[in-house]
Amino acid sequence: MRDPVLVEVTRGGRVESRHAGAFAVLDAEGGVVLSAGDIDRPIFPRSAVKVIQALPLVESGAADGFGLDDEALALACASHGGEPRHVEVAARMLAAAAQGVAQLECGAHWPSHAAAARALACEGTGPSALHNNCSGKHAGFVCLACGTGVDPAGYIRPEHAVQRMVKAALEGVTGFRLAEGSHGIDGCSIPTYAIPLRALALGFARIGTGHGLEPARAAAAARLRAAVARHPFLVAGSERFDTRVMEALGPRAFVKVGAEGVFCAALPELGLGVALKCDDGASRAAEVVMAGLLRRLMTLSQAEEAVLAPLAAPIMHNWNGLEVGRMRLAEA
């Protein structure tokens, strides 16, 4: 049974491309409010669960021990564009733990924000691990290790204390047992564990409400969400979907992209969690589905709708600024 087509891409009034996928919207009791496709097949959530991966940093006391502020906590949850402010905050996190860029094990790549990459090139230097879109998460891992008296070296490996804490947080929040060997390696070299959309959506309903979480974990989740709501630029960056949505919705929605067409969200006021994956891995379609679900589930002000509506039905322009196509939710 194939997942349904969720998004159509049109050009000249004709459907040019189509994206299939699945999504789950659950409440914190595990009730399915809305779904499409197979929500019980484990998928790799990739970076969409960074807020869960950041819980041990707060719960352990390491964040407070090193005086990490909201900017740092937001960056710990980020897949950022490598813009100067992202890099500065990542460096500051490492410095707080008396560590440096050499401690990061995520690898270096050019900023994904193209203008930032060009500007960096013109400075005559190449990118460092601080420009890696995951540098905030990794700086958080280094702080977690140092703050709990563990040698950070090798913190990316599944058997390292840091990744054991991260795995336990994922299991605790989603309620899904992560079997040994059920992981792949993520782009930043840490393990990514396969988890069904149903469990991910439940996890995000808990992240948004605290229901079903121990008080300390619920408080840590609320603190991370608040940090991101205050600094939505840091969780993604210029022109990015997550940043634009959270600049508009503030604490009403926590949304986070993951590679290969994944998106998760927590909607605290509704008590709901959302998890989705486009089967072909397309981020452009995952964004349309997420924006469409936010519009469907939430009561939006005119100002919020003005941001969300174009994200749910993007108009594509060519290099001359002409409209050439659109994306839209497929009829169910």
Add this chain to the structure above:
Amino acid sequence: MRDPVLVEVTRGGRVESRHAGAFAVLDAEGGVVLSAGDIDRPIFPRSAVKVIQALPLVESGAADGFGLDDEALALACASHGGEPRHVEVAARMLAAAAQGVAQLECGAHWPSHAAAARALACEGTGPSALHNNCSGKHAGFVCLACGTGVDPAGYIRPEHAVQRMVKAALEGVTGFRLAEGSHGIDGCSIPTYAIPLRALALGFARIGTGHGLEPARAAAAARLRAAVARHPFLVAGSERFDTRVMEALGPRAFVKVGAEGVFCAALPELGLGVALKCDDGASRAAEVVMAGLLRRLMTLSQAEEAVLAPLAAPIMHNWNGLEVGRMRLAEA
């Protein structure tokens, strides 16, 4: 009836994403040698038909009139990365017709080759229309207009003499009647006409063999193929699939990518044409399908196989150089 899954993307031994699509392999008589999915639904071939769009430039005598060499003819068929050599040849084509960059109507964008974009930024200048991946095709259109005594202004519009010649070439080669209003606007602002994969594959079988084409058109097609075979860098660029395949196979295969997951190929020695589209528009999957078809259809030397095999089953590495996943053809 959905098209079958053609390509699987794996991570940690698990299928992470999957791409559905259709392909057609035809001989020049219209016989279907191999196919999957719906090959009779019209699709936008986008840049995959640039070699057909370049036929009028040669057939009209404009190319000879302006002394365009093989480099220019290869660039007229290109979706290039905007590297310096691409830009130089495009500028030379315009100069041959006593025209300049202001005549190009494709719009400007940063080179798609990231290192070329960074280098350009460091020169302190932004991109011009010469860096547009279609600048060679558009310079060819300007030459075609000037060489046939037509004002090039507005050459991107469907009703302009240039686009009428291009449309006639598409209809003649594919044998598919392009109804008025059956077009969309391409990224470079010219019309793109919807054509079924079956007709596209037939057209490329004709491009590769000359069968079914008037002698002058067959000669023009052979000349364009030879030009690209001599200068495969110009048709795409550094690290690009088309360039790597044609550097390896030379005149044995003409392959050309199009946006939104399209690929076409002519295999002259086998008398076959190939056309494919990934339904979700993914280029990464279209490349795997094309490489897989080339391996299946052609008898390859060890050196050729050394290039094609990795393209048909790419290994994905992360920023630390670790293998994290693979792509593979799905079992039929």
